[in-house]
Amino acid sequence: MGWLSWIFPKILAEFHSPTNRDIKVIEKYNKISLLVNGIEQTGTYVDILFRRSLNILVSWHPSPITRILVIGVGGGSVIKQLHEAYPRAKITAVDIDKTIVAIATKYFNVPEQDYCTFVVSDAKKYITDTKIGLFDLIITDIYIGNDVPDFVSQEKFLVYVSKRLRPKGRFVLNYFSFLDQPKKSELLRERLAKIYSHVEVKDILRNKVYFATSVLK
Numbered sequence: 001m002g003w004l005s006w007i008f009p010k011i012l013a014e015f016h017s018p019t020n021r022d023i024k025v026i027e028k029y030n031k032i033s034l035l036v037n038g039i040e041q042t043g044t045y046v047d048i049l050f051r052r053s054l055n056i057l058v059s060w061h062p063s064p065i066t067r068i069l070v071i072g073v074g075g076g077s078v079i080k081q082l083h084e085a086y087p088r089a090k091i092t093a094v095d096i097d098k099t100i101v102a103i104a105t106k107y108f109n110v111p112e113q114d115y116c117t118f119v120v121s122d123a124k125k126y127i128t129d130t131k132i133g134l135f136d137l138i139i140t141d142i143y144i145g146n147d148v149p150d151f152v153s154q155e156k157f158l159v160y161v162s163k164r165l166r167p168k169g170r171f172v173l174n175y176f177s178f179l180d181q182p183k184k185s186e187l188l189r190e191r192l193a194k195i196y197s198h199v200e201v202k203d204i205l206r207n208k209v210y211f212a213t214s215v216l217k
Contacts, residue, residue, distance in 0.1 A: 005010070017099040024094060024157060025107045027194045032107055034075040036100075039146040042075025042108060045205065046086055049174070050078045052204050054085050057137075058201075060211060065089050065136040069164065071123045072142035073100050076110030082139075083115055089136070091116045094126050127160045134166045141174040148175055153188045155195075171196070173210040 011019050012032070015023040020157035024035040033043030040046060048086045065086045066134055082091055095101050096198070098120045103120075104110045112118050119126065123142060126132065140160055151157050161171055175188060185201070185208050196212040 013103075015099050015103070017097050019097040020100065023103070025098060032075075034103060034108070036074075037144065037146070039143070041143060042043065042077050046074070046077050047081075049205050049207055050081050052200070053172065053174070053209050054078075054081050056202060056209075056211065057170065058085055060170070067133070067135045067137075067166075068092070069132075069135045069138045070094065070126070071140045072139065073118070074105050074143075075108040076104040077108075077109050078139060078141060079104075079116055085146075086137075089114075089115065092119060092132070092135075093117070094119045094121055095124055096120070096122050124157060124183060127164060132164065133171060135164055136166055137170050137172070137174045138165060139174075143176075146176070147200065152181065153184065155191050157189055158195055167214075169213065171210075174207055174211075175210060176207045180206040 004138070009026050009028040011024055011026050013025040017023065020036050022037050025101065026033050026035060029044070031044065032039045066089050068082055068089050068091045070082070070091060070093040073093050076093070079091055079093055093116060095108060095118070101118050105112065108136065110116070132175055140152060140161070142149055152173070165171060175185065188210065189201055192210060192212045197214045198212065200211045202209045202211065
C-alpha cells in the first residue's frame with residue numbers, strides 16, 4: 001500500500017455476484033476496505049464499530065465462550081476481533097455469497113484456520129438446521145449495501161436464532177436502516193424482548209447494536 005492512497009483511493013479489485021451487484025476492494029488512507037453497493041462493509045468505521053461492540057460484550061458476558069456463530073462475513077473484521085477476544089473459541093462464519101467469502105480470505109487475511117470455518121449458505125435455511133448444534137454467542141451482521149434484509153428482524157428468524165443458543169448464550173445484532181429508523185428499531189427491540197429476558201440497545205457510531213440474553217450478569 002502506498003502514500004497516494006491517502007489522496008486518491010485505488011480500486012484493487014471489482015466483483016459482481018447474484019447477491020451483491022457491485023463489490024469493490026479499495027486501498028484508502030493506506031488501508032484496505034470493502035465496499036458493497038457503495039457502502040463500506042469492512043474498513044475503519046466497521047473496525048471501530050465492532051471494537052466497541054465487543055468491549056461491551058466481553059464485560060457483559062463473563063461466562064466462557066467456546067463456540068461462536070457469525071452470520072454475515074463481509075471482510076472478516078468481526079472474525080479477527082472475536083479471535084482476539086476469545087482465542088480458544090471455534091468460529092463458524094456463514095455467508096450466502098461465496099464471492100464475499102473469497103474476498104475475506106484473499107484480501108483481508110481471514111483464511112479458514114483451526115479456529116474458523118466458513119460456510120456458504122443462506123442464513124435463513126442454515127439457522128433452522130438442528131445439526132449445526134448450539135453456540136455460546138451468535139452475531140448477526142447481514143447487509144446488502146446499506147440495507148439490512150427484512151428477514152433479519154422478523155420474529156421467525158429471531159426465534160430460530162434463539163434456539164441455536166446454549167442456555168447461557170448471547171445474541172448480538174448489528175442493525176441500521178435509513179428508512180423509518182426509530183419505528184423499525186423499536187419494533188426490533190420489542191420482538192427481541194418477547195424472546196429474551198434481557199435486551200440492551202446501544203448506539204455505536206451511526207449503528208444500533210442489540211445485545212440479548214435470557215441470563216443476566
